[in-house]
Amino acid sequence: MIKKVIFSLNNKMVQVEADEQTPLLYILRNDFQLNGPKFGCGLGECGACSVLIDTRVARCCVIPLIAVEGREVQTLEGLGSIESPSFVQKAFIDEQASQCGYCTNGMIITTTAFLNKCAVKPSKEQIKEALRANLCRCGTHIEIIKAVEAAAENLFSDASNLLEEGN
Ligand code: FES
Ligand code: FES
Numbered sequence: 001m002i003k004k005v006i007f008s009l010n011n012k013m014v015q016v017e018a019d020e021q022t023p024l025l026y027i028l029r030n031d032f033q034l035n036g037p038k039f040g041c042g043l044g045e046c047g048a049c050s051v052l053i054d055t056r057v058a059r060c061c062v063i064p065l066i067a068v069e070g071r072e073v074q075t076l077e078g079l080g081s082i083e084s085p086s087f088v089q090k091a092f093i094d095e096q097a098s099q100c101g102y103c104t105n106g107m108i109i110t111t112t113a114f115l116n117k118c119a120v121k122p123s124k125e126q127i128k129e130a131l132r133a134n135l136c137r138c139g140t141h142i143e144i145i146k147a148v149e150a151a152a153e154n155l156f157s158d159a160s161n162l163l164e165e166g167n
Contacts, residue, residue: 007068010078020066025049027065028075036076036105047106047134051075057113076105079112088112091151099138106134111148121156124149
């Protein structure tokens with residue numbers, strides 16, 4: 001059924017009229033030209049299409065448009081820009097943590113959600129566990145883990161500097 005759906009997209013309210021069962025991934029890429037999320041498997045299994053919905057990671061190839069009515073969707077583009085990348089995006093650039101880049105969107109979105117809920121700097125094992133369900137066919141895992149460790153280092157050293165300044 002065609003429906004007008006209103007939701008927040010990268011911190012702006014948007015509306016789209018489409019079949020309510022259209023996968024959110026198609027809406028983001030075709031209606032909003034947000035090409036950060038990629039079509040990988042189309043089955044919710046690889047993570048390439050990941051976005052944040054209300055701060056939680058969601059695989060939007062299997063999420064119908066209607067499911068985001070009134071909710072907050074954030075894509076890779078909403079995290080930062082080329083001029084001003086987020087701390088996670090910057091770490092992936094600094095570590096050159098991609099080859100074909102197809103998995104990078106999912107890796108960055110998942111890392112962002114993961115680090116945002118870590119109370120302390122995660123171990124390498126915790127990082128590997130957090131990214132376990134994101135597939136990389138190029139075998140870039142070593143650089144990806146290094147990038148996440150660098151982002152975590154950055155995040156938690158900034159946090160401890162702020163605590164020290166507050167003392
Ligand atoms: S494209 Fe969505 S999980 Fe693979
Ligand atoms: S860099 Fe190619 S799929 Fe991960």
